[in-house]
Amino acid sequence: MVVQIEDSQLVKQYIQGDERAIEALINRHNSRLTGFIYSKVGDRELTEDIFQDTFMKVIRTLKKGAYNEEGKFLPWVMRIAHNLVIDHFRKHNRMPMYNSKESYNIFSLLGDDKLNAEKQLIKEQIDSDLLKMIKELPEDQQEVLEMRIYKDMSFKEISDNTGVSINTALGRMRYALINLRKLVEANSIVLTN
């Protein structure tokens, strides 16, 4: 009968200096963690890199004695991997890299300014949500906001058109924005594309 040592026991042994314990942990969770990362990034090389970075972080944390034994080992490792995947996508979006692999696609470099179909749909959804919320505002705030944002009028022009002082127009705009933020929060709406 094969007795499998618990993860927590292996972690303890590793912290005490038994290097074989980390090998057992890596091998035990290799497939599961790799599958998890691959399901998020869809690229084997990248999966390999993130897998490596994940366990480097695990090793450092364990050696520093900063591991919280209350939690389970695998979910903790998965969380690290998940955060690294998010970091990767953040970095990748900010600094897109162009390589010369076979999969190199010139169309990824050439683009027009138009939104793609998905982003266009999202934009329309945001616009329509925003319009609905503007309709919830008091009329005087609605009026100023529409003139300022949709008609691109200056506060001087708004003041002339509505017969209120510039300061009042500014105040109404300010409250319109404050109220809109409240509505966004209250309805848990995400207004980013």
Place this chain on the structure above:
Amino acid sequence: MEKIYTEDKNKTALVKAKPETIQFLLSYSKSLKITEANGLQFESNLN
């Protein structure tokens, strides 16, 4: 019957980190030393 399975091996093969990666991690683990001084922790790699 129509073939519905992908021929892209990247998508079908069982994914598992390469032995080289595991080996690197084990070497990294062996070489990593944490030293403490004045309440601060320092990492050093002794290759």
